Amino acid sequence: MTSYFLPRDLHPAAWWVWSLGLSVAATRTTNPWLLLTIVAVAGFVVVSRRSEAPWALAFRLYLALGAMIVVIRVGFRFVFGGAEGTTILLSLPEIPLPAWAAGIRLFGDVSAESLLSGLYDGLRLATMVICLGAANALANPKRLLKAMPPALYEVGTAVIVALSVFPQLAESVLRVRRARKLRGGSGKRLQVIHSIMIPILEDALSRSLQLAASMDSRGYGRAGLVEARHRLLTGTLMIIGLIGACVGIYATLDGSTPRYLAAPVLSAGLVIGLIGFRLAGRRVQRTRYRADRWHLPELVVAASGIGVAVVLFMTSLVDPANLNPSLIELSWPLLSWEPLAGVLIGVLPAFLTPAPEPPFATLEEVAAA
16 A cells, blocks of 8 residues: 555546546536536646646646636627626627628627626636646646557657647746846836747747657657558548547537437447557557556546546436526526535545656755755
């Protein structure tokens, strides 16, 4: 049991399974109390288990992005009219539009029901983005690429660039700010933002592209000669599997869809897709140095995320009223113990997993010791 809590970095796929479970739970509700609890759970786990690596600094950017999403969704209700409802809060002058733009309104009356609808939808989308940002802050993107199945090696370069831009952006912010302080940079806040924005974006993108180039020089994204028949078979299986998975996920999330399109179609799509992945991976021969293994802490992390999704899914089938506050009769959103306890399952990795490995001491720290 002592070795269980020895500091080490967990498998990155476990953190992604955990974050996807929280994201799925967020799609099942528009209750602001539950959504804010999911954000709090994700933030607490990130603060407790993130390392000193550059990608761990990206979580604050996702928080800012989530706040921006909420503001934009609510702002759309003002710009494009939000008169759905009887409780009018604000009457803005409406801009007349031509006849071909029928159905579109610019400004006009704004109701409380419309603003709350925009707030709930924006908060749900922001919660999903923040959950994915938590995975990006906890999981090492380079180790995640190493753990990817061989069938995805051909798109590995694009994947690592997409995953590493935000973490590299967070590191670039610190590098540029540190350089400005060393040079004695000063000025108003808007002038500082204008002067460092271009260097930050350029540095983050160039570092991601350098990583992609180094991967390409080591053979990532290359495959041997494959028969056309084998390539056609694997491609067909993967496309059919993805279509089945998309239809099954949509049927699962949409309560009005017939139930026979949910679990059976989703299961069949996943099975066919996995078969296609398996066949596609046979033509890629790569060796892995010290491959990452799943141990008990990784299983705890993955199970906690899946548990949150399962509890919210089952609760939405039994008691959907508390998960989706009414916009017809305005009242404070209710909160039940069952979904709240399900969301709190996601905080278990903060207590039942080992801490990340401490960073190596610098020469200055060694000399000071």
